[in-house]
Amino acid sequence: MHILCANVGSTSFKYQIIDMETTASLVKGGVERIGNSPSAFTHAVPGKPAVEGEIDAPTHTAAIAHAMCLITDPEVGCLSNLAQLDGVGFKTILAKGYWRSARITEDVIAALEASTPLAPMHNPAYIASIRAFQELLPTTPLVAVFETWFHQTLPDYAAEFGVPRFWVEKHDIRRYGYHGASHRYISERVPQLLKRESGEGFRIISCHLGGSSSLCAIRDGESIDTSMGTSTQYGMIQSTRCGELDAFAVLYLMDKEGFSTDEIRRQLIEDSGVKGISGTSGDMRDVEEAIEAGDDNARLALDTYCYGVKKYIGAYIAALGGVDVIAFAGGIGEKSPITRAKICEGLEWCGIHLDAEKNEQLTGESDLSADNSRAKILVVSTNEELIVSRETARVLS
Numbered sequence: 001m002h003i004l005c006a007n008v009g010s011t012s013f014k015y016q017i018i019d020m021e022t023t024a025s026l027v028k029g030g031v032e033r034i035g036n037s038p039s040a041f042t043h044a045v046p047g048k049p050a051v052e053g054e055i056d057a058p059t060h061t062a063a064i065a066h067a068m069c070l071i072t073d074p075e076v077g078c079l080s081n082l083a084q085l086d087g088v089g090f091k092t093i094l095a096k097g098y099w100r101s102a103r104i105t106e107d108v109i110a111a112l113e114a115s116t117p118l119a120p121m122h123n124p125a126y127i128a129s130i131r132a133f134q135e136l137l138p139t140t141p142l143v144a145v146f147e148t149w150f151h152q153t154l155p156d157y158a159a160e161f162g163v164p165r166f167w168v169e170k171h172d173i174r175r176y177g178y179h180g181a182s183h184r185y186i187s188e189r190v191p192q193l194l195k196r197e198s199g200e201g202f203r204i205i206s207c208h209l210g211g212s213s214s215l216c217a218i219r220d221g222e223s224i225d226t227s228m229g230t231s232t233q234y235g236m237i238q239s240t241r242c243g244e245l246d247a248f249a250v251l252y253l254m255d256k257e258g259f260s261t262d263e264i265r266r267q268l269i270e271d272s273g274v275k276g277i278s279g280t281s282g283d284m285r286d287v288e289e290a291i292e293a294g295d296d297n298a299r300l301a302l303d304t305y306c307y308g309v310k311k312y313i314g315a316y317i318a319a320l321g322g323v324d325v326i327a328f329a330g331g332i333g334e335k336s337p338i339t340r341a342k343i344c345e346g347l348e349w350c351g352i353h354l355d356a357e358k359n360e361q362l363t364g365e366s367d368l369s370a371d372n373s374r375a376k377i378l379v380v381s382t383n384e385e386l387i388v389s390r391e392t393a394r395v396l397s
Contacts, residue, residue: 001086002026002079003392005385008090008129010121011035013063017071017078017085018389025385026078027071031055031063039063043070045078060125061132068136085140088133089392091181091384092144093122093232096172100149101391104130104142112144118231121269143392150184151177153222158319161229177226179208181384183216186327187223189380193365194325203320205313208382209339210330211239211282215309217316225319227312233268236308239282242272243308277301284332284339306342313343317350323375326352329382337362344377351375 001021007014007030014030029043039057044050051070057063071077079085090104095111102108109127116123133142159175160168167173186206191199199221206216213236217225227235237243245268254264275282278301280290290298317323332339337359344354351374358368362379369377 001393001396002084003389004085004088005388005392006088006090006129006133007385007388008060008122008125010125013060013067013129015067016385016389018386020389020393023386029067029070031057031066034058034060034063041066043067043076045076048076051076059132060128061135064129064132065136082137082140085137087141087143087392087396088137089143089145089388090126090130091147091388092126093119093147093178094176095123095144095146098144098146099152099176101143101145101395103395104144108144120265122232141396143395145181145388145391147178147180148176149391150180150187151175151216151223151226154224154226158225173230175226175229177214177216177223178228178232179212179214179216179226180223181387182206182208182329182382183214183218183223183226185383185387186216186329186380187218187221189383190325190327190378193367193378193380194376202325203323204325204327205316205320205323207309207313207326207328207333207343208330209236209309209328209333209336212241213238213305213309213330213332215312215316217319219320225316236312237277237305238273239284240270240273240275242268242276274301274305277304284336288336288338302339302342306339309343310347313347323350323352325376325378327378327380329380334379334381340368340377340379352377 002017003020004015004017011034012030012032016028017026019026027045031039031041033039034057037056038054040054042052055066068082072079072081094115095108096114098111109130112123112127130142161173163173183206187199187204190204191202204218206218208214215227216223229235233241235243250264253259273282274287278287278298281287287298287301291302328340340359341354344352353370353373354377355368355370365381366379367376368379
């Protein structure tokens with residue numbers, strides 16, 4: 001069975017085809033800067049020359065059509081025709097009334113549209129991509145693997161907010177949690193790296209740190225708490241999103257400045273987080289370069305980000321009754337030694353000791369914990385596509 005996993009951003013489309021019998025990746029690729037020509041693309045098939053370049057991709061439909069042509073190209077492709085695809089799995093965010101994976105129907109698309117105010121950066125792009133695949137592959141089944149899926153094991157008290165009951169009963173205002181595919185993969189991969197048969201009896205704090213970041217407390221392989229809330233806006237500060245914020249600060253600014261809901265939403269999504277604090281960029285690589293150049297706002301952005309992660313780790317140690325593993329994943333978690341060091345600094349009181357030399361010399365997945373550390377500190381190369389493809393195959397079969 002060949003499953004194509006579609007990972008869609010507001011201006012990006014990433015794809016991977018996995019052979020479910022062997023779990024081998026047949027191709028990885030993507031298109032960036034959709035709608036902002038020129039759009040950069042990459043495409044790589046094991047054993048064949050990688051392809052990269054620029055195209056004009058004004059829409060997700062154009063980007064997907066280009067990717068499908070590469071997939072079936074005789075020289076750089078991996079399939080002779082698209083009929084060899086058994087299904088397409090989408091790493092969808094949120095759809096009203098759907099908490100687990102579902103075959104995509106018009107009802108599912110309507111539910112995605114209904115949840116767009118809570119996922120304004122993601123849902124429109126996913127809907128556009130789903131429509132594109134419906135047009136390009138009209139007979140191929142499509143599956144939505146929702147990011148909320150892994151967090152359905154949260155206790156009711158961990159999912160609850162202190163709001164009027166009709167908010168919950170009528171509008172489902174509660175903690176959903178996101179990055180479910182990544183946190184699920186980490187829950188399975190960590191026991192493998194430590195040569196354990198399963199995650200039974202294991203306490204993991206999963207730190208998915210990237211342009212979008214969240215933490216998850218995992219016990220016995222199940223999510224018991226997570227940092228994101230009703231929307232992906234809550235919890236950790238993100239690249240350009242604010243994270244946790246006193247709701248009355250928003251109301252105050254709207255009253256004082258006359259901001260509309262659309263304008264305040266734009267500011268909280270596009271101009272906040274690391275970008276808002278640094279005043280320049282939401283990309284941690286840019287922030288680290290600015291710190292080296294003496295930019296104090298960049299220093300503050302990094303310190304605030306790392307302090308936020310550290311606070312959640314402390315909270316989840318309490319929720320779990322201890323911790324066996326802290327796992328770093330995502331673009332920042334896997335590639336930023338300074339971020340990992342700042343997060344772990346000061347956690348020695350609870351037996352968490354980072355080996356500074358291992359941290360600086362890291363390549364790939366690794367154990368970064370010092371010899372005297374009671375908890376393991378691991379870097380995990382998360383594989384959301386494998387989780388989405390596997391779940392897609394399960395739904396279809």
